[in-house]
Amino acid sequence: MNVKERAARVRLVVFDVDGVFTDGRLHYGPTGEELKVFHVHDGQGVKRLLRQGVAAAVISGRESAAVSRRMQDLGIAHVFQGDEDKLPLYERLLKQLGLGPGETACVGDDLPDLPLLERAGLAVAVANAQAQVRARAHYVTGAAGGMGAVREVCDLILSAKARSG
Secondary structure (H helix, E strand, O other): OOOOHHHHHHOOOEEEEOOOOOOOOOOOOOOOOOOOOOOHHHHHHHHHHHOOOOOOEEEEEEOOOOOOOHHHHHHOOOEEEEOOOOHHHHHHHHHHOOOEEEEEEEEEEEEHHHHHHHHEEEEEOOOOHHHHHHHHHHOOOOOOHHHHHHHHHHHHHHHHHHHHO
């Protein structure tokens, strides 16, 4: 099955955060607060995806108030943070939504994302992902994490769905 066929079947996109929604760098303010930078194009892609009836989720190994706020702003209802073991969260979410792995896309950049990518119907690595992650992906974005990669994935899925009817 090619990438467009896989993308056309997607009903849920699961994103990592650090290195996918962000460039992967960690910034700390003067009082130790964590600061994150998100690309506005990515947000527009997610909003378009949600408007077309494709669900979105975030599973991040790190806990961040900035992530909670950004995902709330985007309307992403399924946000899991602070657990490096992502696969059980993914499996629980699929069961909750009544979906199979073939109906999901997972987007990642580093080794903790591999179990999800190996299960997903469409495995996506961002351009600057670790080599092992890129090697397992069905699709590698042209854009780096934090620089429009999320938007690229959203556009790919929406385009594939539009063509499939």
